[in-house]
Amino acid sequence: VENGDDSSPAVTATSVYVSYVCPQAYAFNPTTGVLQWHYSGPCEGGGGNTPVFHQGKVYVRGVFSSQNGLILNASTGASLGSFSSLTPPAFVGNLALYLSSATLTATNTSTGQVLWSFAGDGLLDSAPVIVNQTIYIGSRSGILYGLDLNGKQKWSTQVGAVIPVPDDGNAVLRTGLGAGDGLLVVPAAPFLAVYAPSGITNISSRGLVQTGNNVMIGGFIVSGAQSKNVLVRALGPTLAQFGVANTLANPTLDLYTSNGALITSNDNWVSAVNKQAIIDSGYAPPNNSESAILTSLAPGGYTAIVRGFNATSGVALVEGYDLDNGVGSKFINLSTRGYVETGANVMIAGVVVRAENQNVLIRALGPTLTRAGVPNVLADPWLELRDSNGNLLQANDNWKDTQQGAIQASGYAPPKDLEPAILSTLSPASYTVILRGNNNGIGNALLEIYAVN
Template sequence: TITWTRGGSSPQFTRVTFEYSTDNVNYTPLGNGTATGSNWTLTGLNLPTGQNLYIRARGYYRSGNYNSSGSITESVRNAFILPPPTPTLGNISTRALVQTGDNVMIGGFIITGSGQKRVIVRAIGPSLVNHGITNPLQNPTLELHDGTGALITSNDNWMDAPNRQEIIDSGLAPTNNLESAILTSLSPGAYTAIVRGVNNGTGIALVEGYDLDPTAGSKLGNISTRALAQTGDNVMIGGFIITGTGQKRVIVRAIGPSLAQYGITNPLADPTLELHDGSGAVIAFDDNWKDSQEAEIQATGLAPSDDAESAIVRTLVPGNYTAIVRGKNDTIGVALVEVYGLN
C-alpha cells in the first residue's frame, strides 16, 4: 500500500497518480490513487523486492489552484522493500508409542545454511490425556545428540533445566512439569532427539522441534522420526508446519523394510502413508512408492530403497500438515517418517 498525505493548507487534488522506478529516471505507472480524507492511497501492489525503489506521486490541482510551475505537484520517496520470507519447515512433531530398547522414539532434523539456529525441542507425555490419549508416557526424558552421536545435553522435567526462564519466555513451556524441554542454539548439521520413559516406562509421547528464529541464515532442511508403528491410537503421526509465503515442495516418506540393514530386527514390513492438511482432510495417500509418482520421486534423488515403502511428493501452501504411517493390514513394526524440503 502506498499513501500520500496532504499536509497543512496545501491545495486539494482532483487526481493522484503513482509510479515506481529503479533508477529515478524511467518510471512505470502503478495506477490512480483513491481519496481517503486528506490522503490518497493505492493498494494491491506487486512491487519488486530486495532492491532500491523510487516511488513517485503526482497530484493534479483543482481548477483555479496553481503553483508557479503549473497544475501538477509531485513527490518522490526512496524505499527498499524486503523480500517476503521464503517458505520453510517452521516446526516439526511426531506422536508415537514409546517403548524400550530399539523401540524408543528417535527424532532427527537437519539444520542447513549458515549461522546458528535457535530451537526448542520438547518431549510431551502426561498432557496428552487432554487430547484423548489414554496411555500417555507418564515421565518422558529427552536427549539431544549431534551428527556424530555424541550427547549434547539432556533433560528430565523441564522445570529443572538451567535455562528454565528462557523456556518460559519462549511461550512453548510444556504444561506438565514431568515433561521435558531443551532450548539451545545449534550450528548447521544433523541432530537427533531421543525420547524414553523414566525407569523404562512406556506410552504415547510427542517429540517436537520448534524454530525460534526463522529469520536466521539457517533453516530446518528435513526432519525424521523413528518409532514403533502400531494400530489404532498407536499409529505413527508426524506433523509439520510450513511458514513464510509462497509454496513449498516437499517429499514425505514412510520407511520400513530397509531399516533392517541398520540393525532393526522388527521393521514395519509394508508401511502406508497418508498426508492430511490442517483441517484433517486427506490430500494424498500412498502404498508402495512406485505405484503412482515413481518418476517424480526418483527425480528428487530421495526414492526409498525398498519397493514396499511409501512416498509422496507434493507442493504445499503455508499451513499445518500431518503424515500418518500405518502398517498394511494392521501389521506393526518400527518405521521412519521423514519430510524433506525440496526448494
C-alpha cells in the first residue's frame, strides 16, 4: 500500500484489512488483492497498528481522532465512531476490551456503556486476549492476570520479565499474548513463557443409553475454592462417523447438583440461550440434535443425565470440558453409571491429562450398586486402561489381586472383592478406560476415575 505498511492484517473470508499509524486503512480482496476500499485521513506515514475485525466492523488505531481509534464499516470503509486503546482491542459477543492509560476497560459495543475497568498493578501494557471466557493481560512489571468476563481477577502470576506492548507503530512488531491448543504463550524477553492447564481437563464416557433405570448417568466433582466454567455435552449422531452402530439419535441432557436439584437442561444445543458462548468455547457439538450445557459451577459434585428424546435408546457419549484452565479449581472425579453389554456396547471412558503427571484411581462397581436399589447390576466387572493408540497399559478383574495396599491407602478401594480397580500415574496425554463384564456378563455398573495425591 502507499508508503508501506507493517501492520499485522485482519483476515476474513471476504477481506484482508491493514492500517497505518496515520489515518490510512485498506480492505483488499483476499484472493485477488484488488482494493475494496481505502479510508484516508489528513496524514501519511509508514508503520502499522494491527486492525481488528468484529461483528461487521474494523477497529483501527493511530492518529485517527482525539481518541486515537476509529471504527469503520467493514464493507464500505465508512466511519462509524471512535474509541481509545493503546493496543488492539479484544471482543467476545457485545463485550469490547480497550487498554488505555494502563487500565483495561470493558464496553458494551451496542450501547457504548462502560461496564467495568481493571488497573491491576497500574502497569498494564499487553493487548488483552480472551480464551474460553477468561481474559488474559500482562504488565510491564511481568505480572500476568486472568480475569472473568465481569472484570473480576481470578488469579495472577509473575512471569519473570517485562510483558511488552504487542505493536508500537514501528517497522518491527513485537509479539503479544497468544493462545491455542490449550496453551497460553506469553512473550517476556528474552524468553517465551508457556502456560498449560495441569491435571484432568477433559472427561468423557460412552455407553448404551436405554430408558428408566438404564439411562446414562455421569457425575463429576469440581474441587478448589473458585467457580469454574464447564461445558458438558452429549453426542449421539456424531458417533456414527467413527463407526459406532446404533447411536442415540437425539440425546437430551440434564445437569443436577449433588442434592438432586436441577440446574439446567438442554435438548438441542442450537436452542441454548448461550449458543454463541458454546460456539466460542470450541466444543459445540457437530450435530444440531446433540445437547450441550455451558455454565459456571461452584466447587462440589454434579450429575449429568443423558436420555433419548421420546424415550429412545442408543449409544451416546457424555463429555465434560474444563474451560477455565487458569482457575485453581479443577476436575478431580468422573463417574458414569450405565448398562454394560457386550461388543460395541461396553462402557468406554476417556480422560485427558495436561501439563504434569497425574495419579489416578480407576474403579468399577457392580455388586455395590444393589445397596442403592439399582437393579440388574453387573456381577463381575473387568477394567482395562489403554493409551491413545489403544495399547493396553493395565488391566484388573478383582481389586485385591494387585496393588491392594496402595489402593486401600488411596481411600477409594471398592467395597466388594469382585470389583476391579487400577491405580496409575499418567503422563500428559489422552487415555481410554474400558469397562466390560467378566465372561461377557451384562448389567448396570458404575465407572469412576479419581485424581489422587
